[in-house]
Amino acid sequence: MSSLSPKQAAGIATHVYTARDMVAPDVLQLSADGLELNGVFDFKAAQQATGTSGALARKTTGFTYGAEGMGTRQGEVVLAFRGTDIMQDWLTDGNCGLQQGPSAWLVHAGFNETFKSLREGLDRYMRGRKPSVIHCVGHSLGGALATLAADHLSQAGVGGVKLYTFGSPRVGVAGFTRNLTSKLGVENIHRVYHLADPVSMVPIFPFAHAPDDGPVCQLPWGSSFSFDAHKMAHYRQSIGDASWTGLRRVQQTSLxxxxxxxxxxxxxxxxxxxxxxxxxxxxxxxxxxxxxxxxxxxxxxxxxxxxxxxxxxxxxxxxxxxxxxxxxxxxxxxxxxxxxxxxxxxxxxxxxxxxxxxxxxxxxxxxxxxxxxxxxxxxx
Structure with missing residues (x-):
């Protein structure tokens, strides 16, 4: 049950933005060519789903897709969630109330509302499938949605779940984070962020990142905030061809x-x-x-x-x-x-x-x- 490589996970987190406009399967397949993802998952047969975001101006757009593994990944599934590329989505991120998430722990209300809007499509896609591994991948808001999907699927006991996030905001309170880390295992949570990426710093309290213990992938950028540090292209550049152990791994110390x-x-x-x-x-x-x-x-x-x-x-x-x-x-x-x-x-x-x-x-x-x-x- 090996993890996707950092390069593969970053490629998928980039590729899913294609799904925003619910494009034809051929477009999904062609757009995967330049990211070296073909032969890993069957994007031509991928199923896309919409979600609704925004606290005031609610808007429905393509948010996610599911694709089945090929070759050495046969029997596996990837669920990719896009980040925020329209203004309405950041209204969600400012809606900082609390709700019970998939496993009943408290999570960010705005993220949870968006996740609930696409959960039915997610469940429909998973119905009848019994994958050995489910890879949940996302950048920015997509990282938050991937985290909630991982919580939902692990709670339901559907396959082994692995989580990969890039520049993701915090999703739930400390109890949520501890519970998710315990269910998935530290080794199955790959959190990647630039220290200078402000999106990875919100919301501040009382939210926490997963995993709650163990090493994380903090990529060097500098000590000052940089808006460029949030670009998925720059995450891919920072990662290069490195392995998970080859990336800079920051061990969480005594709080x-x-x-x-x-x-x-x-x-x-x-x-x-x-x-x-x-x-x-x-x-x-x-x-x-x-x-x-x-x-x-x-x-x-x-x-x-x-x-x-x-x-x-x-x-x-x-x-x-x-x-x-x-x-x-x-x-x-x-x-x-x-x-x-x-x-x-x-x-x-x-x-x-x-x-x-x-x-x-x-x-x-x-x-x-x-x-x-x-x-x-x-x-x-």
């Missing part, structure tokens, strides 16, 4: 140790709109949320409420119950303002309303960076 050291020593090291600084802010948020859940008895993150209201309330409750947590939260707020390049309000009390405002400033800034990356990155 508590990393965050405590950073909050203690970050003075002067946090740069405005730095990708590295945002990565540490995200880690610190994850760490403080976990601590707050431990000290704020009876408080949980639930569906049906906006994320910012819940997170602000949870962190303030934790800070009020634990002085050490309160001190860490104050330090994090200082770092957030440094990252944003804004002066810290003098003598500000950390109330739920104040913290929600701070988190909204941060979230809006990063979402806007991601949207600008989409404008550039979808020019494959």
């Amino acid at each position: 508590e140790r990393d965050v405590q050291a950073w909050l203690k020593n970050a003075n002067g090291s946090v740069l405005m709109l730095s990708a590295t600084s945002l990565q540490m802010i995200s880690k610190a948020m994850q760490y403080l949320l976990a601590k707050a859940l431990g000290v704020a008895a009876g408080t949980v993150v639930v569906a049906g409420m906006t994320v910012l209201d819940q997170i602000a309330g949870l962190l303030v409750s934790g800070a009020n119950a634990c002085k050490a947590l309160g001190d860490s939260l104050n330090s994090l707020i200082v770092q957030i303002f440094r990252f944003l390049g804004r002066p810290l309000p003098s003598a500000a009390n950390v109330t739920v309303a104040f913290l929600r405002w701070v988190l909204e400033l941060l979230s809006t800034t990063v979402i806007n960076l991601a949207r600008r990356a989409i404008d550039v990155g979808m020019r494959l």
